[in-house]
Amino acid sequence: MCTSMFPLALAHVLTDRHGLVFVWGIVMIDDLSYIPPDLTFLYGIISVAFVIGPFVIVLANAVERRYEALDSKSRREPESRVKACILFPYRHLGILLLTAVQTLLTRELYFAYGLVSIFSPIGLGRIAFTLGLYLVATRMKREDFWEVYQIWPYH
Numbered sequence: 001m002c003t004s005m006f007p008l009a010l011a012h013v014l015t016d017r018h019g020l021v022f023v024w025g026i027v028m029i030d031d032l033s034y035i036p037p038d039l040t041f042l043y044g045i046i047s048v049a050f051v052i053g054p055f056v057i058v059l060a061n062a063v064e065r066r067y068e069a070l071d072s073k074s075r076r077e078p079e080s081r082v083k084a085c086i087l088f089p090y091r092h093l094g095i096l097l098l099t100a101v102q103t104l105l106t107r108e109l110y111f112a113y114g115l116v117s118i119f120s121p122i123g124l125g126r127i128a129f130t131l132g133l134y135l136v137a138t139r140m141k142r143e144d145f146w147e148v149y150q151i152w153p154y155h
Helices: 040-070 081-091 093-113 115-119 124-138 142-151
Strands: 009-014 017-022 025-028
Touching (some): 009 025, 009 093, 040 093, 040 142, 081 093, 115 124
Antiparallel strands (some): 017 025
8 A cells, every 4th residue: 555655766757857756657846747657566566576575474484483482492502603604594595585686676776767766765765674674573582472472372
């Protein structure tokens, strides 16, 4: 819903003109003229299909892993630093792939709409948001799961 209501980016659309890019078209800032969409709707669909959907799965997996790590029954012997460094890419493969896809989409956004569009919510904003949420999910404390313990006995 937010994808259809709010602008995807502020972009350098025509020579010396800037516009707000929506899924449903481009609104030029200087004279408020409207340009029908070319591929912006397709970009919104690709963003939802290849970023938001997989991110929900990656984030749920990160929360599940953190939940299991905090569970007293799954306490294991601490890993060595070398083993932890070797397993790091495997454990975080989902967010690494997702960040690579987001970087490619941001690159395409730059080629389509210029440098100003990179600093939009679907450019670097989306990458920072997903990495920030993933970081929060991987560092959750036992207290953060208190409500989950009350309704979902996972033991």
